[in-house]
Amino acid sequence: MNKFFSPIACLGIGAFWLVLTLSGCSESNQTGGPGTVSPTLAMSTPVRVTGTSEGLVLVSDYDKSAVLKLDPVDLRITGTISVSGRPTGLARAGNEVFVGNESKGNVEVYALDSGGYLRRLGGADHLFGLPNGIAIDAAQGMVFVVDSVARVVKQFNLDGSSAGADIGGGLLAGPTALIVDAVNQLLYVSDYGAPTSAFGDTPSIQILNYAGVLVARIEGTTWNFDRPQGLALNGSGKLFVAEGVAGLVLVFDVTNPLSVVSFPSIGSGALNMPLDVYIDPRNNDLFVTSSLNSEVVVYRGGGA
Amino acid sequence: MHKVLLSAFLGLATVALLSSTSLAATYVDSAHGSVFTCNYACHVLHGAGGSTLVGGSNAQTLCLSCHGPGGTSTLKAAIHRPAGLLPGDITCLECHNPHADRDNVEGALNDKLVGFQYDYNAYPVVAYALASIRQETTSGLGAVNNVVFQTAADFSRPAGNGPCQICHAAGPVAGTGAFANHAWGTDCSVCHLHGDGFAKHQCVECHDTASGLSATAPKVLTKAGITAAAVGAHLRVLSADAVVGLNDAQWTTRCVECHTGHSGDVLIPNKTGVGISYLQTGGIGLGGSATLVGATSEAEICWSCHDTNGISEWGGNTDTNGTAANYNFGGLYAVDQTTPVSNWVDAWWKSGTAKFSYKTGRIQSTHSANDAVVGSGVDAVDELRCSYCHDVHELALAPNDSKAGKPYLRGSWMGNPYREDGAPQALDTWSTNGSFGAVPRGGTQATQQGGYQIDQNNGDPTTGGLPAQQSPVTAAWDLTNSAGLCVLCHGNDVDNLNQFGDSADAWVGVLGNGHSNAVIGGTGSHTSNIFSMAMRNPSTAPLYTAKGSSQGAPRLAYGNAGAFTDTWPFGDNNTDFWAYGFRSQNSNGFTLSPQVTAAMPFAYRAYNWGASVDDTPDPHYHKFSCSKCHNPHASRLPRLMISNCLDTKHNTWDDRATVSTLGTTTTYAPENRGVTFAMATSAQNCHRLADKANFPNATGDGWNRVTPWTVEGTQDNPGIP
Structure with a gap:
């Protein structure tokens, strides 16, 4: 009944792009150069992925209780940030890494370089049911956290203080992840949907402004997706969405959110429960967490 | 192993969804169905590749899209992959029926969708009336067994039909081997x-x-x-x-x-x-x-x-009070009163000071720390909760716990810095008696045991050596630092601190809670005046009219002669008026032994206890720590009390040959006739408890009613809970 994708596909060629993966299946890929990485750091359950201005790729690994730092070229693990609990949501601002800790129901902030713990948003645990997604508008100094249980987006300042009331209440039914369009001050929120939603069962990408007003919806029933997860937006208005159960990365043109255009999806046959995408702004390399294969898959130039 | 034909399953599943069976549970009753509709949560009618599951996915991926990382459910699950089995060998559907909680073999409804209806490993697919799971091992498929799972405590059940037990034997439930008792319960x-x-x-x-x-x-x-x-x-x-x-x-x-x-x-x-x-x-x-x-x-x-490991909580113990003194407050023994024991219940307690043997007796109160215990006294041994006070792994999870080391307490606690109180005993002497002569507690300088031990004759331990009656407690001895552990359960309202019964029954004084004015943290709001002339001299004597008068009715410490109409015990000590008393050297008095040492009866001028002489109770004259009066584990006295410092019934010092007991002459005030010195109006024992049974004229009601040093096993006021 249940066919699993083989976890041995550590290196392959995607439909259009060079595909390089890091997973728990290959010792050489795990450890990289001699003496640089402990073999115990093999990836287990990658969830969210983001990057740094220096080009490092950051991945929250749920079962490893860590944020992994990957070399973007060969995907070697070059370091970790230990998290006491199950890390999910992930975002970066400057030298600080924001990590959703499912076990503690909080969002913790760590120093990127040292991995040292700095603070919690709101200063307390259990502020979130499931802090599955984090997005940051560094210019505005805003941190947005999607809570899949409370079904809202919570707003904070970078220092951890509250930045206002929750938004999205009554609109979001099963939110999982989000990203900010800082230029237009929009939030793109992946939403599984639920019968309790104002929009019925339908999964969607909901586009809200920072005040929480619904701007547009990308409907799953229209664009054939069911479990939207992590998102990424490139510089030319393309939105990339990890589709968990279909094992794909969906691509939309959202230059005009009210008139979305789709492109061929990415990753067919190579991704097993993809949960997030990240585009390296330097070269448009597209990184995808393939959680059930314990991999991060990179499509060189795939985020263009 | 898992060899399901999807189409067969779908056909059966569709029938099950659309037509109610004879079983109680339906999809709409289930955790899934109560929230989600079929076509939202999992199904599409025309899915990719012919799949009826959304996204063309397999069932396990679909489950994990909500129950795995990043999913919207708080009930997290991951693939069960025991040693020797491959990914996919055991799937969600082999333990769960996603469509409804199933009736189980015990006539109840399972929870968490545990137990399948359809066995996907069989072909054609077989439906089961009761919740079931097929055994899977590294060597192949086993039998299909009924499974019961109604709570988290049902993973392993006495009946052997918990979900884990379908495939796993938990091992023996008891034993002394490292893992012989792996069956640590049922969850x-x-x-x-x-x-x-x-x-x-x-x-x-x-x-x-x-x-x-x-x-x-x-x-x-x-x-x-x-x-x-x-x-x-x-x-x-x-x-x-x-x-x-x-x-x-x-x-x-x-x-x-x-x-x-x-x-x-x-x-x-x-x-x-x-x-x-x-x-x-x-x-x-x-x-x-x-x-x-x-x-x-x-x-x-x-x-x-x-x-x-040779560790005892009795006798000399871990120093918990910083630079303050520590003493041996006794230990527990078997009924032979010789063999040390650790078990509080039924133990006998003996003082660490041999001459206080009158205290020896069976434990009368224990500290259960257990909210389920609703009365005072000795608790059953299984009611005692050591861990509520002791954090043996130093996790410091209690508020303000600072990991202070042994004895691994969950909060601050300052051990008793006062010597053990005890009734003055025959042959007791005090090396520095001062003008009052060889009597117990002639002044703060008399520190030998036998008599009360309070701040003023113990170096004022809680006020940094400064006179307790004039000074605040030091930071190290405030309520937070000296009794943070107590506060965890008893709170910080010291004024109303009372664990069992009605405090008004337990305390002497109309306002009914002596903690308020005598214990660190109290505000004095329940201060009662428990020492007055009305109490000590109900006959209204002494009424001084002139120097040297009323020698048979001396006031406490022979004081107050200066203010002839003063109704307060110590009177005005600023002027050298005097009243001859029982122990004066001057023949105008009674010249009883032991006599005061001053040629003139000016002993009151040596009075140095510091209690004021005005007509109101002294605010916070005492600044006692909790440990001053209570043993936190078990005590020979009720209410965990280790002190009833002024119970004169056990005073044998008065019995020594050279010490007189007052006669019955009518030249004495009525309350002094036929009493011992310890019960005389002049005795410096403000809140004494007199032995009124044997000395009916004596006065003194003590300061509480629940901690008398009575004969072992007897309580003076048994009606007070």
């Missing part, structure tokens, strides 16, 4: 988390400070770089047991010597206020391989191990 998921596929875990995977498997599990140790010195006392049973260099499994063998996973024979229930709040387990499980012999309660487990 297997406490250690084998569904969130990580029921993987095996060692204790330190959650309880090491560096572990991330469980953020909420208490962090008991740091195995990396651990040293024997850093281990502390409670990570091994015997001091010779190795603790350095252990691997995870070896650590588990250490842990299970005391603990039985998270259940076991002895469960210490959660008590959030003291930092014990383990939601997955409901408390702390004890009863491990090293504890079960003869120990069936928490307290017995502690005592047993302490006895083995």
